[in-house]
Amino acid sequence: xxQNIYDDAGFFAEYSRLPRSIDGLRAAPEWPSLRAMLPDLxxxxxxxxxxxxxxxxxxxxxSGAAHILGIDVSEKMLxxxxxxxxxxxxxxxxxxLETLELPVAAFDVAYSxxxxxxxxxxxxxxxxxxxxxxxxxxxxxxVEHPIYTAPSEPTFVRNSAGRxxxxxxxxxxxxPRSTDWLxxxxxxxxxxxxxxxxxxxxxxxxxxxxxxxGPTPEHIAAHPDWADDHQRPPFLLMSARR
Amino acid sequence: xxQNIYDDAGFFAEYSRLPRSIDGLRAAPEWPSLRAMLPDLxxxxxxxxxxxxxxxxxxxxxSGAAHILGIDVSEKMLxxxxxxxxxxxxxxxxxxLETLELPVAAFDVAYSxxxxxxxxxxxxxxxxxxxxxxxxxxxxxxVEHPIYTAPSEPTFVRNSAGRxxxxxxxxxxxxPRSTDWLxxxxxxxxxxxxxxxxxxxxxxxxxxxxxxxGPTPEHIAAHPDWADDHQRPPFLLMSARR
Numbered sequence: 001x002x003q004n005i006y007d008d009a010g011f012f013a014e015y016s017r018l019p020r021s022i023d024g025l026r027a028a029p030e031w032p033s034l035r036a037m038l039p040d041l042x043x044x045x046x047x048x049x050x051x052x053x054x055x056x057x058x059x060x061x062x063s064g065a066a067h068i069l070g071i072d073v074s075e076k077m078l079x080x081x082x083x084x085x086x087x088x089x090x091x092x093x094x095x096x097l098e099t100l101e102l103p104v105a106a107f108d109v110a111y112s113x114x115x116x117x118x119x120x121x122x123x124x125x126x127x128x129x130x131x132x133x134x135x136x137x138x139x140x141x142x143v144e145h146p147i148y149t150a151p152s153e154p155t156f157v158r159n160s161a162g163r164x165x166x167x168x169x170x171x172x173x174x175x176p177r178s179t180d181w182l183x184x185x186x187x188x189x190x191x192x193x194x195x196x197x198x199x200x201x202x203x204x205x206x207x208x209x210x211x212x213x214g215p216t217p218e219h220i221a222a223h224p225d226w227a228d229d230h231q232r233p234p235f236l237l238m239s240a241r242r
Numbered sequence: 243x244x245q246n247i248y249d250d251a252g253f254f255a256e257y258s259r260l261p262r263s264i265d266g267l268r269a270a271p272e273w274p275s276l277r278a279m280l281p282d283l284x285x286x287x288x289x290x291x292x293x294x295x296x297x298x299x300x301x302x303x304x305s306g307a308a309h310i311l312g313i314d315v316s317e318k319m320l321x322x323x324x325x326x327x328x329x330x331x332x333x334x335x336x337x338x339l340e341t342l343e344l345p346v347a348a349f350d351v352a353y354s355x356x357x358x359x360x361x362x363x364x365x366x367x368x369x370x371x372x373x374x375x376x377x378x379x380x381x382x383x384x385v386e387h388p389i390y391t392a393p394s395e396p397t398f399v400r401n402s403a404g405r406x407x408x409x410x411x412x413x414x415x416x417x418p419r420s421t422d423w424l425x426x427x428x429x430x431x432x433x434x435x436x437x438x439x440x441x442x443x444x445x446x447x448x449x450x451x452x453x454x455x456g457p458t459p460e461h462i463a464a465h466p467d468w469a470d471d472h473q474r475p476p477f478l479l480m481s482a483r484r
Contacts, residue, residue: 147389147410147413151407152401152403152405153401153402153403153407157399157401157407157409159394159395159399159409159411160395161394161395163394163411164411165393165395165399165409165410165411166409166410166411167399167401167407167408167409167410168389168407168408168409168410168473168474169401169405169406169407169408169473169474170473171389171454171456171473171474171475172454172456172472172473172474172475173472192454192475193435193452193454194452194453194454197439197449197452198451198452201449201450201451206448206449207439207443207448207449208443209440209443210435210436210439210440211436212413212414212434212435212436214413214414230414231410231411231412231413231414232410232411232413232414233413233414233434
């Protein structure tokens with residue numbers, strides 16, 4: 001069972017203050033890249049795995065999706081999602097992605113933003129998603145990049161030239177990582193990029209595209225504090241077809 | 243045009259002293275993983291892109307391949323390959339992979355070991371290889387891992403706990419890297435893992451498997467000086483199907 005840190009009162013309060021919690025998708029710098037991977041949603045059945053406050057569910061509906069199922073393990077997040085959604089075509093369900101059983105061939109598009117790195121058994125989840133998609137259905141998701149989740153001390157270090165370097169170690173040692181991010185002892189599951197990709201191939205997905213997302217010079221000009229994130233990608237985006 | 247460092251007398255002398263130059267495939271620790279990606283070679287037509295001393299060409303022939311074409315830009319390496327090969331089914335050709343034009347649908351298997359990171363235009367090379375393969379043909383190759391090629395100062399740094407960390411920076415800045423490896427100013431071309439993968443997908447390859455290769459605990463027990471390489475993968479292996 002995945003750690004449900006989002007229902008920790010302190011974490012939830014901190015998370016609720018992040019720009020992406022206040023302003024939604026437009027405050028997520030990787031969103032345009034993730035959106036570019038999505039097919040046309042008109043008339044489509046969509047599942048959002050780790051839907052949080054429901055920003056993507058509402059966007060998908062505005063983009064023409066016929067029905068959207070939002071799933072999240074956090075009671076607090078779903079409460080706000082339900083409160084902010086007035087649309088019978090959007091359904092929210094509370095469930096742990098680690099144990100959830102999705103219905104067979106029920107969706108055209110499976111989407112997930114920054115949720116799968118909380119899941120230990122990605123291989124099982126990939127198989128679960130595959131059987132829930134129709135033939136030719138799409139899986140589009142983002143996770144924290146394995147380069148980002150790997151290190152034993154995940155903090156930039158200045159080198160002799162004063163440049164920010166990311167002290168990579170433990171990359172090949174998969175497993176839980178406990179970090180202090182908004183709260184103490186948040187558990188994320190590190191796995192390599194190869195493991196993400198091979199799990200999808202083994203579940204008989206065709207890989208369409210990956211994006212090792214980092215801020216562009218334009219982003220950095222607007223947000224100088226993002227400069228270090230250009231040294232190594234914070235996010236990994238993937239698109240695959242059943 | 244790719245830098246032809248292998249014909250530099252000093253580099254060649256140093257390279258010739260490496261275990262893999264003396265003992266061939268069995269001295270290359272990543273070879274078993276690369277071999278595991280290969281299909282049965284019996285009766286197959288194989289091209290080895292960057293064949294060096296011809297170790298793989300001879301192994302492929304012993305493994306039943308019907309014909310093997312070995313291509314390399316280095317005159318010195320090909321001279322030794324020819325000298326050590328007595329088999330009419332193996333042909334060597336001197337050519338720069340950057341400008342080489344491969345024949346159409348002429349091969350069942352394209353193989354390359356640690357050569358493509360010398361090539362600037364991987365996208366062009368991927369398209370070139372694809373048209374040279376028959377339908378369902380395979381491309382199996384290794385390169386230096388992008389995590390390995392990226393940094394401005396590619397040397398392990400001990401952290402406060404005394405652990406070896408790899409000071410990753412510049413990962414998203416693709417382009418040439420000049421390193422002092424066996425000789426001064428060896429030029430390798432850094433590109434992200436996403437660029438390798440997306441170039442293959444865009445050339446209409448199906449990705450079968452990737453391996454972010456690093457030494458296992460068993461390797462390290464036998465070669466304690468390889469321990470640091472476990473912190474971040476030195477090699478990236480990929481397998482794709484036309």
